[in-house]
Amino acid sequence: MIRFNVSKAEWRSYGWQIRNRIKTLEELSRYVKLLPEEVEGIKRTQGLYPLAITPYYLSLMDPEDPQDPIRLQVIPRAVEVEEEVQKHGEPDALKEEGPVPGLTHRYPDRALMTITTFCASYCRYCMRKRIFSQGERARSKEEIDRMIAYIRSHEEIKDVLISGGDPLSLGEDKIDYVLRELRKIKHVEIIRFGTRLPVLAPQRFLEDRLLDTLERYSPIWINTHFNHSREITELAQEAIDRILRRGIPVNNQSVLLKGVNDEPQEMLKLNRELLRIKVKPQYLFHCDPIKGAVHFRTTVDKGLEIMEYLRGRISGMGIPTYAVDLPGGKGKVPLLPNYVISRQGDRFTFRNYKGELVDYEITEL
Ligand code: SF4
Numbered sequence: 001m002i003r004f005n006v007s008k009a010e011w012r013s014y015g016w017q018i019r020n021r022i023k024t025l026e027e028l029s030r031y032v033k034l035l036p037e038e039v040e041g042i043k044r045t046q047g048l049y050p051l052a053i054t055p056y057y058l059s060l061m062d063p064e065d066p067q068d069p070i071r072l073q074v075i076p077r078a079v080e081v082e083e084e085v086q087k088h089g090e091p092d093a094l095k096e097e098g099p100v101p102g103l104t105h106r107y108p109d110r111a112l113m114t115i116t117t118f119c120a121s122y123c124r125y126c127m128r129k130r131i132f133s134q135g136e137r138a139r140s141k142e143e144i145d146r147m148i149a150y151i152r153s154h155e156e157i158k159d160v161l162i163s164g165g166d167p168l169s170l171g172e173d174k175i176d177y178v179l180r181e182l183r184k185i186k187h188v189e190i191i192r193f194g195t196r197l198p199v200l201a202p203q204r205f206l207e208d209r210l211l212d213t214l215e216r217y218s219p220i221w222i223n224t225h226f227n228h229s230r231e232i233t234e235l236a237q238e239a240i241d242r243i244l245r246r247g248i249p250v251n252n253q254s255v256l257l258k259g260v261n262d263e264p265q266e267m268l269k270l271n272r273e274l275l276r277i278k279v280k281p282q283y284l285f286h287c288d289p290i291k292g293a294v295h296f297r298t299t300v301d302k303g304l305e306i307m308e309y310l311r312g313r314i315s316g317m318g319i320p321t322y323a324v325d326l327p328g329g330k331g332k333v334p335l336l337p338n339y340v341i342s343r344q345g346d347r348f349t350f351r352n353y354k355g356e357l358v359d360y361e362i363t364e365l
Helices: 014-019 025-029 036-044 055-059 069-074 129-134 141-152 172-183 202-206 208-216 234-244 264-276 300-310
Strands: 110-114 159-163 190-194 220-224 250-256 280-286 321-326 331-335 340-344 347-351 357-361
Touching: 014 202, 025 036, 055 069, 110 141, 141 172, 172 190, 172 208, 202 208, 202 234, 234 250, 250 264, 250 300, 264 280, 264 300, 280 300, 300 321, 300 331
Parallel strands: 110 159, 159 190, 190 220, 220 250, 250 280, 280 321
Antiparallel strands: 321 331, 340 347, 347 357
């Protein structure tokens, strides 16, 4: 693992982690012996898909392992810009651009607000990779006001997901403003944040001011994004514990990534670890066809094999819903291995987790 020679107070400071992000080839070379395809990747993705890694997240990496799952998630490789990858996928495969800049209104009852392009680290497979090249920019007050006005005028919106970039990277005053304005809207019942900070810079949650702000506007939910069991560290656990103690439930949404977590045993370990720190595995998303990231895609058969493996080895609480997000913003579809082998009327033949076939007649009185 990579060590940084800093004081404990600095290491536990979110500000220090952000100020000391590794953003250049030269900086990264000090800690990792880069592969030729990484050196080329960092050079060729400059300005298009930038590099940034927090010292904390880099410290989780085994610098000797070229296929380390942390490394694959954040160090650019040339493949991202090679024609074979670039000719597949779309910048915005899910058609997120909505009626107002920054706002998506796909399902009638839900709206998505993207309020910043900033992330603590830039994940190479990100579904919003298209925004990386826009620079690190928070939405202005006027842009946020336009999104809020849209939500206010659509009474069917009950649930608002605030995302980015990473929305919890914004200053508390801005987060407070967004929450205050949303809470003035009677029909908005649920407010959720999509944040990867518990994974990339859990130090953010060691600060009371952010948690005080979130707690003031309860109920608030957090969707986070652990992809690998190695990301569940003592510091991540401490961060999650502090969030939960404020009455904020935390769900996890992983992405199935080739070479990172596409092994049944690893996925079992990840979900067990999530339950241990009291995070509910909610979704396992099949990787979207995003331009510059399709090399992370694996097959649906692999996803189904993982789901099959989980069943019977971990309680239902630890089994996420495996889903594909349909292109063009057509919504999520859950996928399951086939457990119904045949059916005649009310007579079913089921297959259980051991592969045994069981006949069962299910009738209503
Ligand atoms: S933290 Fe989330 S939004 Fe940011 S780069 Fe990673 S996956 Fe994308």
